[in-house]
Amino acid sequence: MEADALRKIPRALAFGHDVLSLSSDGNELTVAVPDAGEREIVEKIRFSTGMQVRALEAPRDAIRERLKRIYHNPIPLPDRGVVEPPAVAVANDIMRAAALANASDVHIEPVEDGGRVRQRVDGILHVCRTITPELFAQVVSRVKLLAGMDIADKRQPQDGRYNLEVDGCCFDARVSSVPTIAGEKLAVRLLADHVQTPRLDQLNIPDEYYDAFKKACKAPYGFIVAAGPTGSGKTTTLYAALSERDALSENLCSVEDPIEVRMPGISQVQFNPRAGVTFACALRAFLRQDPNVIMVGEMRDQETAAVAAAASLSGQLVLTTLHSNDAPSAIERLLELGVARRTISAGLSVVIAQRLVRALCGRCRAETTLDGCAASEFNIPEGTVIFKPTGCSECAQTGYRGRVALFEMLFIDDVIREAISKEATTVAIRAVARQRGFRSMFGHGLRRAMAGETTLNELRRVLAGE
Numbered sequence: 380m381e382a383d384a385l386r387k388i389p390r391a392l393a394f395g396h397d398v399l400s401l402s403s404d405g406n407e408l409t410v411a412v413p414d415a416g417e418r419e420i421v422e423k424i425r426f427s428t429g430m431q432v433r434a435l436e437a438p439r440d441a442i443r444e445r446l447k448r449i450y451h452n453p454i455p456l457p458d459r460g461v462v463e464p465p466a467v468a469v470a471n472d473i474m475r476a477a478a479l480a481n482a483s484d485v486h487i488e489p490v491e492d493g494g495r496v497r498q499r500v501d502g503i504l505h506v507c508r509t510i511t512p513e514l515f516a517q518v519v520s521r522v523k524l525l526a527g528m529d530i531a532d533k534r535q536p537q538d539g540r541y542n543l544e545v546d547g548c549c550f551d552a553r554v555s556s557v558p559t560i561a562g563e564k565l566a567v568r569l570l571a572d573h574v575q576t577p578r579l580d581q582l583n584i585p586d587e588y589y590d591a592f593k594k595a596c597k598a599p600y601g602f603i604v605a606a607g608p609t610g611s612g613k614t615t616t617l618y619a620a621l622s623e624r625d626a627l628s629e630n631l632c633s634v635e636d637p638i639e640v641r642m643p644g645i646s647q648v649q650f651n652p653r654a655g656v657t658f659a660c661a662l663r664a665f666l667r668q669d670p671n672v673i674m675v676g677e678m679r680d681q682e683t684a685a686v687a688a689a690a691s692l693s694g695q696l697v698l699t700t701l702h703s704n705d706a707p708s709a710i711e712r713l714l715e716l717g718v719a720r721r722t723i724s725a726g727l728s729v730v731i732a733q734r735l736v737r738a739l740c741g742r743c744r745a746e747t748t749l750d751g752c753a754a755s756e757f758n759i760p761e762g763t764v765i766f767k768p769t770g771c772s773e774c775a776q777t778g779y780r781g782r783v784a785l786f787e788m789l790f791i792d793d794v795i796r797e798a799i800s801k802e803a804t805t806v807a808i809r810a811v812a813r814q815r816g817f818r819s820m821f822g823h824g825l826r827r828a829m830a831g832e833t834t835l836n837e838l839r840r841v842l843a844g845e
């Protein structure tokens with residue numbers, strides 16, 4: 380056992396999936412896992428460590444036993460003999476639990492009889508503890524203090540941030556407060572430092588889109604828009620698109636809010652309006668440095684949209700995200716943002732729309748057959764075999780583990796270009812696109828559900844009304 384190899388797998392991953400690192404040799408990491416056939420876990424380890432992974436099988440109990448012994452390090456007490464105030468201990472516990480559960484955010488909020496803490500795991504909030512009224516106020520103050528916020532001011536929304544370390548893994552905790560009628564509510568977004576840049580081939584992009592999308596990402600110029608609501612994985616897709624570029628020979632830059640993943644070789648700028656760094660301002664500064672690719676975290680305003688769209692016409696590849704429900708309606712959204720129709724039709728190369736649905740736990744999912752009602756709702760033959768969640772120790776009894784992205788992609792070819800410049804409506808553009816092979820996210824979702832990767836309930840939850 381090498382101490383070096385041991386540290387390569389973050390604690391949350393080790394305990395979450397019962398993975399034990401054994402040794403490392405160059406870029407190869409040898410690990411013990413309960414089921415070497417489970418590709419998803421191996422992928423996660425590779426993703427997290429950036430190393431090639433050799434998986435050996437070992438009994439789960441034995442792995443757990445070893446993990447407990449290895450990772451067991453007592454939490455150091457604060458300064459000699461001083462007992463931690465309960466609020467400090469509770470605040471630490473809350474964040475620690477969230478980090479270990481791979482939660483994306485934590486909500487600390489007032490309820491009738493005190494406070495409640497919820498974690499968002501795989502896109503869903505779960506209540507994880509309640510706190511007494513006295514302690515609640517202290518915990519809120521403690522977190523605000525850590526984040527550099529004004530603890531005396533409970534009436535204004537505020538935001539702040541601090542660095543958090545949990546078992547050797549570093550997190551950027553972004554805290555925001557909102558004064559509700561019942562008291563202050565905090566939301567803390569956790570961004571892990573150890574997250575690696577995703578690669579395009581790890582995103583589960585449907586085969587029919589993959590090659591064309593990859594080509595658009597490698598193109599010398601163009602305009603790629605990722606559409607979807609908050610938390611739909613748009614930024615991850617753009618990071619993957621960026622990672623297709625050569626960071627050594629090209630000038631790659633991004634302005635983001637917040638920077639979710641640090642990418643080596645890419646000039647990333649944090650959106651910071653207080654310091655005068657807006658999206659538009661950073662974009663203009665980048666353009667003076669002859670960039671090859673510019674990523675703009677989000678097109679929120681007309682000025683940003685105008686500069687970004689213009690850049691796509693002057694020899695840069697521009698990547699950005701937009702809030703729109705689906706790919707065809709992103710065009711209307713660009714028009715609303717004041718981008719000229721001719722700029723859109725000339726510059727836009729592809730619109731991706733996406734959603735994340737929870738993935739069925741591979742260990743406990745169970746077969747079931749489709750009843751008549753669901754059959755007609757989804758237009759699938761009654762009696763079709765699909766899968767349903769059950770719940771086991773691996774998935775915290777939820778039946779789901781991890782998430783799957785559902786995509787649709789609208790490639791702007793000459794026919795679509797012409798439709799855009801002829802002022803076609805969203806409905807008309809969608810119809811033209813369908814004839815040219817465009818398939819909706821919903822269709823992609825159905826295929827994933829039929830393959831047992833997710834459920835029809837997840838499609839209902841995430842794609843309701845679409």
Ligand SMILES: [Zn+2]
Pocket residue numbers: 740741742743744769770771772773774775776778779
């Ligand atoms: Zn399970």
